[in-house]
Amino acid sequence: MYGYEEFSKDVFRLTGIDLSLYKERQMKRRIEALIARHKLSGFQDFVGAIKTDKDLYEDFLSYLTINVSEFYRNPVQWKTLENTMLPRLLQKTNGRPLKVWSAACSTGDEPYSLVMLLAKSMPIERVTVDATDIDKQILEKAQQGIYNGKSLKGLPDEYKKKYFEQIGRDSFKISDDVKKRVKFRQHNLLADKYQTGYDLILCRNVMIYFTEEAKEEIYRNFYKSLTPGGVLFVGSTEQMIHSDEIGFKSEASFFYIKP
Numbered sequence: 001m002y003g004y005e006e007f008s009k010d011v012f013r014l015t016g017i018d019l020s021l022y023k024e025r026q027m028k029r030r031i032e033a034l035i036a037r038h039k040l041s042g043f044q045d046f047v048g049a050i051k052t053d054k055d056l057y058e059d060f061l062s063y064l065t066i067n068v069s070e071f072y073r074n075p076v077q078w079k080t081l082e083n084t085m086l087p088r089l090l091q092k093t094n095g096r097p098l099k100v101w102s103a104a105c106s107t108g109d110e111p112y113s114l115v116m117l118l119a120k121s122m123p124i125e126r127v128t129v130d131a132t133d134i135d136k137q138i139l140e141k142a143q144q145g146i147y148n149g150k151s152l153k154g155l156p157d158e159y160k161k162k163y164f165e166q167i168g169r170d171s172f173k174i175s176d177d178v179k180k181r182v183k184f185r186q187h188n189l190l191a192d193k194y195q196t197g198y199d200l201i202l203c204r205n206v207m208i209y210f211t212e213e214a215k216e217e218i219y220r221n222f223y224k225s226l227t228p229g230g231v232l233f234v235g236s237t238e239q240m241i242h243s244d245e246i247g248f249k250s251e252a253s254f255f256y257i258k259p
């Protein structure tokens with residue numbers, strides 16, 4: 001019988017996304033809901049449909065990867081980044097530009113927030129942020145840089161005033177000065193090679209979807225990607241269980257340092 005396992009294999013062949021590395025119960029429930037919404041009869045029927053219907057295929061990918069984001073998500077943690085972690089990093093790099101990566105950046109809210117924060121400590125022309133996501137469509141949206149008020153609700157006013165222009169009733173455009181500082185590219189955390197030499201990596205609100213084994217592998221890869229003294233900033237429900245086994249030191253909640 002064609003079940004979730006067969007479906008996962010077909011999805012891997014079609015998309016390169018390995019569903020077996022995502023938590024099964026949660027993923028299965030989401031996909032079943034999508035199948036029901038499209039009034040299809042089951043996994044096999046659904047695979048047939050995404051093979052022939054390009055729009056459904058794109059919808060499926062976006063739906064799978066859950067793109068919710070917002071600027072300055074979890075403000076208390078951004079304050080820790082600003083007041084505790086950044087001064088340390090700037091001291092460590094001693095004038096060299098910081099190498100920063102926002103992994104699984106979704107609509108760009110996170111890398112753009114980083115640019116605004118970093119530009120408080122250095123001229124904005126010296127800031128660059130690498131931003132990656134598995135979802136190509138969402139990266140295109142990120143590059144457009146247009147947001148609604150809800151995405152901006154947690155962002156301090158000083159940034160809103162300085163870096164956004166209101167272009168519609170509930171539509172705000174980010175300034176080119178910020179936009180130019182972010183380099184977007186597609187990257188699959190579960191399959192692609194990781195670049196090295198990073199001083200700061202943010203990877204937030206994506207690990208929750210992965211199996212324990214996949215998470216462990218990703219954290220090890222981040223460790224290798226960081227320079228000594230480098231910082232990994234994780235999501236608010238994503239604290240690492242075996243951080244010391246990997247080699248990280250945890251100095252504040254949600255922040256891990258490579259000694």
Ligand SMILES: C[S@@+](CC[C@H](N)C(=O)[O-])C[C@H]1O[C@@H](n2cnc3c(N)ncnc32)[C@H](O)[C@@H]1O
Pocket residue numbers: 065066067068069070073103104105106107109110132133134135138187188189190203204205206235
């Ligand atoms: C909930 S968003 C998180 C956005 C942002 N980091 C934040 O915390 O607001 C999760 C993102 O992870 C991306 N994602 C899912 N699986 C991925 C993978 N294997 N590799 C890279 N990105 C992935 C999704 O496309 C989605 O944009």
